[in-house]
Amino acid sequence: MSTRLATGGRLLNKSKALSFSFNGTTLKGFEGDTLASALLANDRVLMGRSFKYHRPRGVVASGSEEPNGLVQMGEGGKFEPNQRVTTTELFEGLKAKSQNHWPSLEYDVGALNAKLSRFMPAGFYYKMFIHPRSFWKHVYEPIIRHAAGLGAAPKATDRDADTYEHFYAFCDVLVIGGGVAGLQAAKAAAASGAKVIVAEQTAHLGGRAVVDGGTIDGQTAEDFVTAITAELEAMDNVTIRTRMMGAGVYDHGYVLGYERLKDHAPEMAGPRHRLWRIRAAQTITATGAIERPLSFAGNDIPGVMLASAIRDYVVNYGVSSGDRTVVVTNNDDAYRTAIALKHAGLDVPAIIDARPAGDDSDLIARAKALGIRVMMGHGIATVQGGKRVTGVEICAQAGEGAVLEEIACDAVAMSGGWSPVVHLWSHCGGKLTWDESQASFRPDPNRPPLGDKGQGFVSVAGAANGETTLAAILADATDCGKEAAKAAGFKAKATKAPVAEDAVERALLPVWLMPQGAGYKLRSKAWLDYQNDVKVSDVQLAAQEGFTSVEHAKRYTTLGMATDQGKLSNINGLAILSDSLNQPIPQTGTTTFRPPYTPISMGSIGGEARGDVFQPIRRTPMYDWHEANGADWEPVGQWRRPYAYVQSGETVHDAVMRETKNTRENLGLLDASTLGKIIVKGPDAGKFLDMLYTNMMSTLKVGKCRYGLMCSENGFLIDDGVVARIDDETFLCHTTTGGAETIHGHMEEWLQTEWWDWNVYVANVTEQYAQVAVVGPKARKALEALGGMDLSADAFGFMEWQDGSLGGFDVRAYRISFSGELSYEIAVPASQGQAFWDALMAVGADLGVMPYGTECLHILRAEKGFIMIGDETDGTVIPQDLGLNWAISKKKTDFLGKRAQQREHMVSDQRWKLVGLETIDKSTLPDGAYAVGEGTNANGQRVMIGRVTSSYHSPNLERGIAMGLVLHGPDRMGEVITFPGTDGKDYEAKIVSPVFYDPEGEKPNV
């Protein structure tokens, strides 16, 4: 059984016991435990079920490469599935549940799949569930979906109870990995004065060396780490962050650091995760190496673990993974596990070494000296056991698996050699080279990821670079640190590599299958990908069926596509594929490494952007008043504008109708502050506006206003608004709400990139003003009540503007109308907007004043046949379609869009043109409906001859009114056309003039 040992556990604080629960059972652990070590200490070897076959799964690793030990934790707004037990630090009260089983972890109905695994080889689902057709959606897929997936989904009703944030950090050298290589590289880089950040994904510095032993500068690795850490911490130019993983390396030296601030202490204040956006001149990845499993039958049974993991649990956590551990290996490193177990007083019945007999290296000799039986040239034929290991059958590695001996044991420590962690090097295009001696891919220093200047910006130190001995790792790290500092523009200081001593090891023997001649039965039980249940036989089947590209094989078998992204399985799978194809491994190549290194929370990616600050809400100066007075908000770009002001007892529609009638009959106020206002000034301002607008603006008289249209260079109408000439050289251009920034940008673009020799300056002054449209027959009365300006028709004509004073406010008043009523738009400085609004409401009280919203605005303009950008236009409409030829200057030789409007399709008489539409029965046409013509087109679609662009119920006309674009529309006045609704009804409408209200235009001119 697995248990807590009386001694050992360098990371534990045994004075602080912690209570936690697993599947409802309360268990004990210590501060410093991971959930994995604590579970093992309580003999909880079975931790989950695999994805496809629901096989029993126990922890196989001790770090972030773990594919099996996944649990769900937390409750309510803190629930989270798929938490890796090996990277979860234990805390008081932790509640974990195992996943992907029913009804329980021990008795899982889904395990039936394992019995049927013969019928479920790689890609079986592509070959079946084809008939009958409807069964996929209704039968097969629901069953498959239910069986698939790992953890439960968080509840829809629970919002994430934690917060997250981002942080921008800049440094010269970023070191990812806080093992001895990372620390030494950081020291070498920092000596130059370079600003260095060290990121370590676990809570502890030192990495593997502190477990594996060896001496550095005459000290233990542990003492070396303590000393160098203190040294680095004392330096002003060095920052060390633990619990921060280098998640991804991106273009131009951008690196994501995923800092888990309180996963280990959920009750702490502050954000849960912080996503660092680090921009580093140079990044060193000192990310170490990951041990590979060996592929033998039954290598997935709980209790079969990586040799290094078993060693970690003993040394770091004082936990034995079993009383009797058989070690199986193709290299010397696993002997360290055997020795560590022996030192801990545990039994190691045998070391099964696939390498042929030969000279004993230091470690082999030490193991033998401890009395451990070493069986060279042997392998495991199969592991016995179900929910945990009970023994192993031994065979000759060279044979086909004839059992020579059975050895009872309750744990198996396996080692297939080590693979450098090259993920971060590869994320942004770093290339790999095959290292024969270690049988692994390592970074090719000649083909690094390239930065903004074409320079390599990532280098690799230590075991991640393919180094295997402590001495070489530290020497490599020292060089790497110095070189990185130099590349970042610093002068490297002479830094001596520490002198390290460790065991001299015998060469590894690549072993991709155990035994090498294993037959189908063994191969179909030899797991490559533990989580996704991909076995040696599956990869071989993929090759047999022509999925010979590594990407094909991966996708066909799902190898490496589980939540560990193939950290344990990729190289083993590649080797099997290469062997099947009779080609060397480097020719097969690797799949692409994609960020993140291990999964990172969606919450951290979103950062602060949630709730109130999910996106900016732009507010006008009168926002609070609107809010307090019943505004039903409409998002318009980032602005919020009142759609209508709903009074008690009203529906939104009621409110709109009331506002619309009142504005025509009495007095309406509209907050028009969001409309864009752009100052255009300079000797060439008139010439410039002539190019921007379809109209002639240069002839506009000072004091006057003119309605203008703007088209894109591609000819389409993009914006409209009133232009006022302020003085000889200055114009103020109004834009739509959405147009303020885009039209300002449009102007700057043309001024900077095409007509840069023209003397024009523009400034966006939209927000300088609160602007109120004072609209209705009583508008003049209201403003006169404020007093201060002569507003008579003679003194202040239609389409004029004046600066003046109203009610003590300095104002700029425009006598313009988008409603067809007598109307003034009054601009005051934004900080006086609310006061001015209040003053208008006060003087309007006796005049029937009511504020109105955007929907009323729409109806008022539609009653007048005024087009609305975004309603009558949609990016495909030119002014000519809208009967706006009067606003297109014939005199100008050029304006933006003019050439485009000369193209064949733009001058075609087949273009749909603007008309008014009236239903016969006064009902309202469905918005967006299309009118049909005769028959169908070549693709069998009904022929369409027009569409509704705006449709409203007009309370003033007491009928539905609509505008639309219709083929030959203006020539078909009085004709009735049919608009099929989506409700199954046909709507008939008569083609009429779009001006429904006050066609003579007398109202605004009083």
Next chain:
Amino acid sequence: MSNLISALDKATDNSGIAKIEEIGLQGMITLRGDLSKAAVKKAATSVTGVEMPTLGHANHDGASGLCWMSTDELLVLCPYDQVADTLAKMHTALGKAHALAVDVSDARASLRVSGPNAREVMAKLAPVDLSPEAFKPGMFRRTRMAQVAAAFWMVDDATFQIVCFRSNAQYVFDLLKVAAQNGSEVGFFK
């Protein structure tokens, strides 16, 4: 006028790891022109009493100052109640030079973040190196804060002054509050 209201009416928040305030109305004038021309320089310096700022910098004297906005643009700071006078003086100084000077005081909001953690709070929102060696009082930076454009400078080593669009003031204030939430010290800037 007594009815002047700045974007957030001088809201403050001191509940987190830095103090956040909207500081009320600040006079601001956009000046666009050829910054090498004597008339433009004079218009800027004569009304503020500070020297022309170099690229990426701002010169200040209390509520008056000049911020380098772009190759042909300065932000002229002056007391809010002196904007009209200042503009008039600038127009006189500019004479016939081709330039644009326009009041934008009400188009903007001014916020401050202060305290020992001010740099960290800002560094959560702006993609700028805000370490003490990289960003110092006297510098001026136009950039973005989370999802909106903003500009800022340091009044002293522990205080940022931020200018954003008035309509975004509440968003920026709320952002800063989130970024300054308790327990969120980073400890990166030494």
Next chain:
Amino acid sequence: MKRYSAFAIAREATRYHSGWERAWRAPEPKTKYDAIIIGAGGHGLATAYYLGKNFGITNVAIIEKGWLGGGNTGRNTTIIRSNYLQDPSAAIYEKSRFLYETMSQDLNYNVMFSPRGVIMLAQTHHEVRGYQRTAHANALQGVPTEWINPQRVKELCPIINLEGPRYPVLGGLWQARGGTARHDAVAWGYARACSDMGMDVIQQCEVTNIRREGGKVVGVDTTKGAIDCDKLGIVVAGHSGDLANMAGFRLPLESVALQALVSEPIKPAMDVVIMANTVHGYLSQSDKGEMVIGGGTDGYNNYTQRGSFHHVEETVRALNETFPMLSRLKMLRQWGGIVDVTGDRSPILSKTPVDGVFINCGWGTGGFKAIPGSGWAMAELMAKGHSPLTDEFGMERFIEGRFIDESVAAGVAH
């Protein structure tokens, strides 16, 4: 070809699966084909398949620079829908969606077409109007879609948050027969069927030159030698400009990166596909249980198959807000593809200035859903010289100013 079935699997299980044949042959190129398709992605393979199936043209080679299905076919978010606004788009996408319905049976390959339904979410009044317009158009185009209210959205997708603080859900455009399919399987199924018709799928073979004589195509030079042909189809998303250059004409398009990501797998939480265009995020759950997420494109020309991370941030924060449970999941993997975007963001299926050369490109972010329809139409175009499905998608539309603009409805991305 041995047919796939549960029975075949049972038979093979008894002999350790030793009897499975290659899904497609790995032939060396012949010296001449009636037609060559450059690009063994979904569109190229489908084109070849329908050349054979509908027109009996089977002396066809499909030439692929890398591995088949390795471009955007294997990198997208697998959404299938046809609720487009403009007639030509609705026609070809609906043809495509219709062909997806029976693809598994047609190809004897389970492509896992899952007509689980697609909702285009409306979160502004502008979007409401745009989608109602689309619903009206779809009714006349023979594309069954329906405008649904927020409560119905919630019924179909219980994990959605209708009351976003910024953009409440105002309804949606629902296409019940839209859905998803297994992207790799589509390429593999077509490749297997093409190979079975005697066509040659030639992988690891790069075209280095397009040979012309008298304004007509006569063949291509490749890394596996020269190959002659009468007709040539260029179907190489992400590399169209390069191939067009070889053939001596230019294209109105640019190549940009599009990114996607998946979460770790969880138990079924969402049965429909949701596209939220206001906040630029698309979400569905794969059969494996991963939440599959797509977002917007980068703004700059890029061939690296890597995008800028801030687009991922924008998409994820929007989806966290719309589907709050996502916040507690983790991003497992992110990746990018290169998409060709034309001047009106609609595809080009066209003859070219070179006689015998046809091009199919510019699907932007919407290519996967179009695979069978595009292949069907392209085959007809290549075989007959025109197709009603491609007539409006010709290159000449840019000179005429006759655009097919789908963004008009509600800024709809694909």
Next chain:
Amino acid sequence: MLILNCPCCGVTAEETEFHAGGEAHLKRFGPDSSNEDFENYMFMRQNPKGVHLERWRHNNGCGKWFHAARCTMTLEVFGTYSAQTYEPPKEICDLISAKRPGWSWGAFS
């Protein structure tokens, strides 16, 4: 996530401060131009695998447009330069020639 140096304000900043504006050095064709010239100007793009001359705007900064020479295959930025020019500066062309011998862009090489 690119970083670019704005040649107008001197700031080196990440991509989120900038807005990409497509191909640079397009010659505008107006009302008297041929259909082909206008189509070329509006729609035809070089879209090369390799050196790309392109427009950017420092929209969350000084607001100025500028040009960049960038490789679309490696994302290397050879240099940024003024938008008020009809051709890339010689030093940038020389640098590109050193790194990408034989490159060309329309009339430039």
